[in-house]
Amino acid sequence: MQYIRGIAIPDNQNIMINVQNLCKKYKDILALDSVNFHIRQGEIYGLLGPNGAGKSTTINILSTVTLPDEGEVILDSFNLRTHADKCKNILGVVPQEISLYDELTALENLYFWGGLYKINRSELKQRASSLLDMMGLTDRKNDRIDTFSGGMKRRVNIAAALLHSPKILLMDEPTVGIDPHSRNLIFDVIEELHSNGLTIIYTTHYMEEAERLCDRISIIDSGKIIAEGTLEELRNISNIKESIHIDLTSIPDENSFKAELFSDFKITQHENSIDFFTTNSGRDLSKIISLLTESGHEISSLEMRKANLETVFLNLTGRQLRD
Amino acid sequence: MLSICIKDIKIFFIDKKAVMLTFLVPITLITLFAFAFGGIGAKQKSKPIYLPITDLDNSSTSINTINQLDSLSSIRIDKMSLDDAVEKIKKGKIVGVLIFHEGYEDSMGNSGDMPIELLYDQAREIEIGILRSVLAGNLYKFQGKSQVNDMISEHILETYKGVSPGMLDTIMTNIGSFYNKQNGPEGSAPKMGSSLTLTPIISESDDRNLGLIQAVAGTAIMMLLFSVSSVGAGILVEKDAGTLKRLLYSPISPVHILYGKMLAGNIIAVTQLSVMFLFSWIAFGLNIWIDIPSMMVMIMSTAFACTSFGIFLASISQTEKQVDSMATIVILVMSGIGGSMIPLFVMPEIMQKIAVVSMNYWGIQGFYDIFWRQLPFTDVIIRAGVLFSIGILMTAISTFFYRRNILRLA
Numbered sequence: 091m092q093y094i095r096g097i098a099i100p101d102n103q104n105i106m107i108n109v110q111n112l113c114k115k116y117k118d119i120l121a122l123d124s125v126n127f128h129i130r131q132g133e134i135y136g137l138l139g140p141n142g143a144g145k146s147t148t149i150n151i152l153s154t155v156t157l158p159d160e161g162e163v164i165l166d167s168f169n170l171r172t173h174a175d176k177c178k179n180i181l182g183v184v185p186q187e188i189s190l191y192d193e194l195t196a197l198e199n200l201y202f203w204g205g206l207y208k209i210n211r212s213e214l215k216q217r218a219s220s221l222l223d224m225m226g227l228t229d230r231k232n233d234r235i236d237t238f239s240g241g242m243k244r245r246v247n248i249a250a251a252l253l254h255s256p257k258i259l260l261m262d263e264p265t266v267g268i269d270p271h272s273r274n275l276i277f278d279v280i281e282e283l284h285s286n287g288l289t290i291i292y293t294t295h296y297m298e299e300a301e302r303l304c305d306r307i308s309i310i311d312s313g314k315i316i317a318e319g320t321l322e323e324l325r326n327i328s329n330i331k332e333s334i335h336i337d338l339t340s341i342p343d344e345n346s347f348k349a350e351l352f353s354d355f356k357i358t359q360h361e362n363s364i365d366f367f368t369t370n371s372g373r374d375l376s377k378i379i380s381l382l383t384e385s386g387h388e389i390s391s392l393e394m395r396k397a398n399l400e401t402v403f404l405n406l407t408g409r410q411l412r413d
Numbered sequence: 414m415l416s417i418c419i420k421d422i423k424i425f426f427i428d429k430k431a432v433m434l435t436f437l438v439p440i441t442l443i444t445l446f447a448f449a450f451g452g453i454g455a456k457q458k459s460k461p462i463y464l465p466i467t468d469l470d471n472s473s474t475s476i477n478t479i480n481q482l483d484s485l486s487s488i489r490i491d492k493m494s495l496d497d498a499v500e501k502i503k504k505g506k507i508v509g510v511l512i513f514h515e516g517y518e519d520s521m522g523n524s525g526d527m528p529i530e531l532l533y534d535q536a537r538e539i540e541i542g543i544l545r546s547v548l549a550g551n552l553y554k555f556q557g558k559s560q561v562n563d564m565i566s567e568h569i570l571e572t573y574k575g576v577s578p579g580m581l582d583t584i585m586t587n588i589g590s591f592y593n594k595q596n597g598p599e600g601s602a603p604k605m606g607s608s609l610t611l612t613p614i615i616s617e618s619d620d621r622n623l624g625l626i627q628a629v630a631g632t633a634i635m636m637l638l639f640s641v642s643s644v645g646a647g648i649l650v651e652k653d654a655g656t657l658k659r660l661l662y663s664p665i666s667p668v669h670i671l672y673g674k675m676l677a678g679n680i681i682a683v684t685q686l687s688v689m690f691l692f693s694w695i696a697f698g699l700n701i702w703i704d705i706p707s708m709m710v711m712i713m714s715t716a717f718a719c720t721s722f723g724i725f726l727a728s729i730s731q732t733e734k735q736v737d738s739m740a741t742i743v744i745l746v747m748s749g750i751g752g753s754m755i756p757l758f759v760m761p762e763i764m765q766k767i768a769v770v771s772m773n774y775w776g777i778q779g780f781y782d783i784f785w786r787q788l789p790f791t792d793v794i795i796r797a798g799v800l801f802s803i804g805i806l807m808t809a810i811s812t813f814f815y816r817r818n819i820l821r822l823a
Contacts, residue, residue: 155661175664183662187655191420193427205416206663250659 104131105164106258106289107152112161114147114313121147122158123313129291129306131257134284136304137293138399144313145293146186149262152291153183166257179207182256186263188243189250192236196227196246199235204253214253221249224282226275241272248279259283259290265299277303297399307399311407325397330356330405332371333395334378338362339388358404367397367405414665417673418680421647425681431643435685439636440692446632447697450624450756461489462547465498465510470528472518478552479513487547502532508540509533511548623785625699630780631753633689634773635744637682637719642740644678645723646733648815653733671815675724675808682716699784707783707793714800715776721807722772728814747771775799 105128112125122144129135137145150156152163154174163170165177190199200218209217222231225245235243248264261280265273280303284290294300300307301321308318317327325331341362355378356367368374371394382389395401425431464482468475483490493501498510514528521527529552533541569581648671651657660670690708693699701708726743730736748754750764751773757765768774779796782788 153662155658178662178664181662183659185655185659185662187658189655189659191424191656193424194420198423202416202420203659203663206660206665208664 105129106131106133106166107135107291108162108164109148109152110162112148112151112163113159114151114156115159120313122151122161125161125310125313125315127308127315127318129289131289132284132287133305134280134290134292134303136300136307137291137310138295138297138300138307138403139293139310140295143310145310146262147313148310149183149260149291149293153181153260154178179254180257182251182254182259184248184251184259184261184264186266188240188247190235190243190246193234195232195234196222196238197231199246200250200253203250207254209254217253217255218249221252222246224279225249239269239272241268241275244268244272245276245279248276252283257289259288261290261292263294264292265294265296297403300399309399309403309406311403316406317402321399324399324402327402327406330367330397330401331369332367332397333401334366334368334371334375335393335395336364336366336378336382336389337391338364338382339390356405365401365404367401414669414673414676417660417665417670418676421644421674421677422680425644425677431640434643435636435640435681436688439633439685439689442636443629443632443689443693444696446628447625447693450628461485461487462544463491463507464488464544464548465491465493465501465507467493467495467498467510467512469495470513470515470517474518474521475513478517482548482551485551488551499532502534505534508537508544622697622699625693625697626781626784627752627756627777629689629693629697629699630777630784631748631756631773633686634715634719634751634776635748635753636689637685637715638722638744638747638772639740640685641678641682641716641720641723642726642736642744643723644674644681644720645725645727646730646736646740648674648724648727649730649733649736667816668812671724671812675720678720678723679713679716682720683712686712686716701784703787704783704790704793707790708780710790710797711776711779711783711793711800714797714804715772715779717804718772718776718800718807721804721811724811725807725814728811728818731818748773750774752777772800772803775803 107127107129109125109127112122113120114122125144125148127135137148139145147156151158152165152170154170154177157171166180168176168180170177191202194202197218200221201214204214204218219228219231222228225248227242227245227249230238230242235246238246244264248261251259251261265276268276277299280290280292284303292300292303304321306318306320307324308315309324310316317324319327339362355374358365366374366378375394379389379392466479466482468479479490479492482488493510495510495512498507498512501507502509510532512530512532514530516528531541531545531548566581569584648657651660657670661667665673690699690701690712694701723740726736726740730739748771750768751757751771752760752768753773757768757774757777760768775796779793779800782793782796
C-alpha cells in the first residue's frame with residue numbers, strides 16, 4: 091500500500107481516481123455512505139444503480155460541484171479538497187442534461203466551453219473541428235443547437251467535455267433518450283477514447299451499456315457500493331448463473347408465489363411474467379413447470395437467460411434497476 | 414468572466430424579441446410620454462391658454478375687460494353662450510367658462526363684489542388651477558385700473574366743475590399713457606405692492622425642455638429596470654438548463670460567473686440608455702451634448718445600479734417566473750414613487766420625500782441636474798455616487814444570496 095497526501099493507494103497500480111470513505115448527507119437523507127473505490131488509468135468504470143442510488147452525488151463530488159461531508163478523493167495525485175482548480179483542469183464532465191446554449195451554433199458552443207479552459211485560440215479551433223468530426227457533425231457545425239436532434243445534441247454535449255483533453259472523463263448517463271444510431275455512435279466514441287487511454291467513469295441504469303463498455307462495474311444502492319468487479323466477478327458474487335423468464339396467460343394473484351411451494355427460488359413478478367433465478371436451469375426447469383401447472387397457472391411462453399447485471403442487481407438488492 | 418460576458422451579449426443580440434423589448438418598446442414609450450408631458454419640440458413656445466367667455470352683462474366695461482384679456486398673448490378668448498359653454502363642459506370639450514354676470518359694470522363703481530364666475534369641471538382641476546393663476550393677476554388689474562379711472566374722472570368732475578368732456582378725455586388719456594409707461598403695455602405688475610413678480614432662474618429655452626427631460630429620463634430608467642431584471646433572471650435560466658452546473662465544472666470561479674453576467678448586463682444597460690438619449694436628441698432635439706462626461710457618468714452609474722438590482726432579484730428567487738412577478742411589482746412601485754411615471758414636482762411633499770428610496774429618483778434627478786439645471790460635474794457626481802453605492806450594496810447582497818441559493822441548487 092502506498093500513500094499520496096495521506097490517502098491509501100493500492101500498490102503497483104496506476105491509480106487515476108481514488109475515493110475513500112466518501113459520505114454525503116442531504117438533511118436527513120444519507121446520499122453516500124462510506125463509498126470506497128479506485129480506478130486505474132485507462133479504465134472505464136461503471137457506476138450502476140437505480141435512480142436515487144447515489145450515482146449523481148458521486149459525480150457531483152468528483153466534479154468538484156459538491157463537497158463531501160467526509161472522505162477524500164484523489165484525482166491523478168491531486169486532492170479534491172485542496173486542489174479543486176487542478177482537478178477541474180484534468181476533468182471532463184458530460185452532464186446528464188444537455189448543457190448547451192440553444193441560440194449558439196455547435197461551433198460557437200464548443201468555442202465558448204473550450205474558452206473557459208484558457209485553451210489557445212488556434213488549438214481550440216483545431217480541437218473543436220476534430221471533435222465535431224469524431225462526432226459525425228462536421229456538416230452541421232454552423233447550425234444552431236436548437237435545430238439539432240436529441241442524439242446530435244448529446245454528441246455535442248460530449249464533445250464540449252473533451253475540448254481541453256482531460257485525463258478523466260465523467261459521463262453521467264450520456265445516452266438518455268436518444269436514437270439507436272446516436273447511441274451506437276457514442277459507444278464507438280467512448281471505445282475510441284478508451285483505446286486512447288482516457289479514464290472514464292460511466293454512470294447508467296442501462297445494464298447492456300455497462301456490460302458493453304465497462305471494464306469494471308460497481309453496483310450502488312441507497313448510497314452504498316454493494317458489489318464491485320468485472321461482469322464475470324459480479325456474476326460469481328451473486329451466485330446466480332441463469333434466469334427462467336415465464337409469461338403466463340393471466341395475471342396471477344400477487345400472493346401466489348409467496349407460498350411455501352416456491353420458497354426454493356428467488357422470484358420476481360411483473361404482472362403476468364415471472365423470473366425465476368437459479369444456479370442450474372436444467373435441473374430446476376421441470377420442477378418450476380410442474381409447480382406452476384399444479385397451482386393452476388397456464389404458461390404462454392418460456393425463455394432461459396444467462397445471468398446479466400439486471401439479474402445480479404436483482405439478486406443483490408431484491409429490486410430491479412429501473413424500479 | 415469576459416467569456417461569459419461576451420457569450421451573454423451574443424445570445425442577447427441573437428434574441429430578436431429581447432432586442433425589441435430593450436430598444437423599441439422604450440423608444441415608443443418615450444415618444445408617448447414626451448407628448449404627454451408636452452416635451453415635443455424643445456424650441457416650441459408655450460401655447461396661449463384657451464378661455465371661453467360668456468358675457469351676460471354685455472356692457473362697455475365688460476366688453477372692455479374682455480378685450481383687454483384678449484390682448485394678452487398668454488390667453489386666447491372664445492365668446493360663447495352660457496348654454497353652449499355648460500354643454501361643452503359637461504361633454505368634456507372645454508375645461509370651464511368665465512362668466513360676466515349682469516351688473517358687472519354697475520359693480521365697478523361701488524367697489525362691491527364683482528359678479529364674475531368661473532364654471533368648470535372638477536375633474537380637470539389642474540388645468541383650471543393654471544387658468545386661475547393667469548386670470549387672477551390680469552383680471553383684477555384691469556378691474557382695478559378701470560375703477561381707478563372712474564374714481565379719477567369723478568374726482569376731476571367734482572373738483573373742477575367746468576371741465577369739458579373733451580378736456581376730461583385728454584387728462585384721462587395722459588394718465589393712461591403715464592400708467593402704461595410705468596407698468597408696460599399689457600399693464601403688467603406694478604412696481605410695488607399690487608402683485609408678485611415672478612422671474613424664473615431656470616426656464617425653458619432652446620436647449621432645455623422639462624417635459625422632454627422627464628419623459629426621457631423617467632421612461633428610460635423604468636424600462637432599463639425591466640430589461641436588466643430579465644438579464645438577471647438569465648442566471649436562473651442557466652440553472653434550469655443545466656449550463657450553470659457545467660460552468661461550475663470549469664475552472665472559472667463561481668463568483669466570476671455572476672460578475673460576467675453582471676458585466677454583460679451593464680454593457681446592455683449602458684447601450685440601452687445611450688440609445689434612448691440619442692433617440693431623444695434626433696427625434697425631439699434634446700441637447701444631450703451639454704456635458705458629455707457628466708452624462709456618461711450618470712448613464713454608467715444608473716446602469717450599474719439597475720443591473721445590480723436585476724441580479725439581486727435573481728439571487729433571492731428560485732425560478733425565472735418568480736423574478737418576473739417580483740420585478741413587475743417592485744419596478745412599478747419604484748417607478749411610481751421615484752418619478753418615472755408621474756413627475757415628482759406634481760406630487761405632494763410627502764411623496765417627494767419617500768421618492769429617495771427609489772433608484773429611479775436618483776437617476777432622474779441626476780439627468781435633471783445635467784439637462785435642466787445644467788449643474789457642473791462636481792454636483793452631478795453626488796447623484797452618481799449614490800447610484801454607485803446602491804449598486805455596490807446590491808452586488809454584495811446578491812453575491813451572498815447567489816452563493817447561498819443558486820449555487821446550492823445548481
